[in-house]
Amino acid sequence: MQRNPELTVRPLAGLPMFATGMSIAQAICASLEAEGDQFRDGDILVVAQKIVSKVEGRTRDLAGFSASEEARELSRVAGRDPRMMQAILEESSQILRGTSAAVIAAHRTGHVLANAGIDASNVDGAAEGRVLLWPLDPDASARALRAELRKTSEVRVGVVIADSMGRAWRIGTLGNAIGCAGLTVLEDRRGTGTDLYGRTLQATVIAIADSIAAMAALAMGEGAEGTPVALVRGCARWVTAEDGPGAISGLRPIAQDMFR
Incomplete structure (x- = not known):
């Protein structure tokens, strides 16, 4: 019987409030x-999307958006x-569906999620319409951050x-990998692994990057914890020398989409 690794995850303390142009790697x-x-x-560093967006200057004021007719119809x-x-x-x-709860959208990267990932939580100025x-x-x-860390x-x-x-x-949210570098995104065990009784696995593809993201999200928290980076250890067998294809490789092709 194969022994699973002992996994540990801890949020990093003492990180600053990130703003445009700051270095996440240095922090x-x-x-x-x-x-x-x-x-x-x-080692694996799991970094919250929000701080990456902040240092890359992806903050916007809603006042800067001029609503099209399509936007006004979606608003209604x-x-x-x-x-x-x-x-x-x-x-x-x-846009896949719009309701009062959320607008389900296919983000231009291919990820399907609520509101195209646009958020106001933990954003300074959200009360004035900043997102x-x-x-x-x-x-x-992810590749750029990894390159800086490797220096x-x-x-x-x-x-x-x-x-x-x-x-x-x-019901509820779960941490997902939206960017990835130097990590196996999917471990395909079809035709190679076996179960306890020696039966060859037929359908098992493990979402490694998403599993690590979900574990780290529990440690980092979702509110005022102020710990947007977690260090994960015990997953070295999935860490790769090359950057790899990225999180986008874990998206199901449209031809296999059973919901659209």
Whole structure:
């Protein structure tokens, strides 16, 4: 019987309030140094999407969006600010459904989620209509952060950019990988692994990056904890030398989509 690794996850303390142009990598390294720690081979840094968006200048004021007729129609259906609807439209490739609870959109990166990932929680100025958009390319953001982190260490380090999303037919949100570098996104065990009775696995594809993001989200918290980065250890077997294809490789192709 194969023994599973012992996994540990801890949020990093002492991180600043991030703003445009700041270095997440430098803040992470300073936090580790303050704790008397350093990177180990196979470490994974899970970083909240919000701080990546903030340092990349993805904050927007709704006053800057001019509502189109499509946005106004969506506003009537969803009962939401038409300027917010315009922001969602501009960040989306397709609107799947609009209700008073949420607008379900296919983000231009391919991820399907509520409101195209646009959020106002933990955003300074939200009361005045300020919102935060996703990074332009979350996988590219993960690769850039990994490259900067590797300047301080020669060990293999993986990076996951995570955001909380809802799930079809389930209540509540779960941490998901929206950007990834240096980590196996999917472990395909079909035809290679076996169950306890030696039966060859037929349908098992494990969402490694999403599983790590979900675990880290519990440690980081969703509210005023102020801990937007978590260090995960015990997953070295999934950390890769190359950046890899990114989180986008974990999206189901439209041809296999059973809901659209």
